[in-house]
Amino acid sequence: xxxxxxxxxxxxxxxxxxxxxxxxxxxxxxxxxxxxxxxxxxxxxxxxxxxxxxxxxxxxxxxxxxxxxxxxxxxxxxxxxxxxxxxxx
Numbered sequence: 001x002x003x004x005x006x007x008x009x010x011x012x013x014x015x016x017x018x019x020x021x022x023x024x025x026x027x028x029x030x031x032x033x034x035x036x037x038x039x040x041x042x043x044x045x046x047x048x049x050x051x052x053x054x055x056x057x058x059x060x061x062x063x064x065x066x067x068x069x070x071x072x073x074x075x076x077x078x079x080x081x082x083x084x085x086x087x088x089x
Contacts, residue, residue: 004060011055014048 001009021041028034055061 004058007051007055007058007060011048011051011061014044014051017044018048 018041021037021044024037025034025041028037052061056063
């Protein structure tokens with residue numbers, strides 16, 4: 001494995017751990033267990049962010065620049081959807 005594959009593999013695994021820890025948090029049977037899971041969740045997310053930053057810095061994780069018109073259009077659509085949800089309550 002090369003450096004990129006290693007970093008991306010670790011990042012993928014950290015993302016999976018983060019999601020699964022969220023499930024554990026939601027299903028924790030008592031406050032003590034929830035607190036322990038939450039502490040683990042914070043640590044996992046800290047490292048996930050660090051590995052994302054590393055992957056981005058090394059050019060392993062590409063972000064595309066989006067057209068401002070498309071962003072505004074998406075924002076308008078989402079705002080309208082949110083507004084319609086609030087009216088139904």
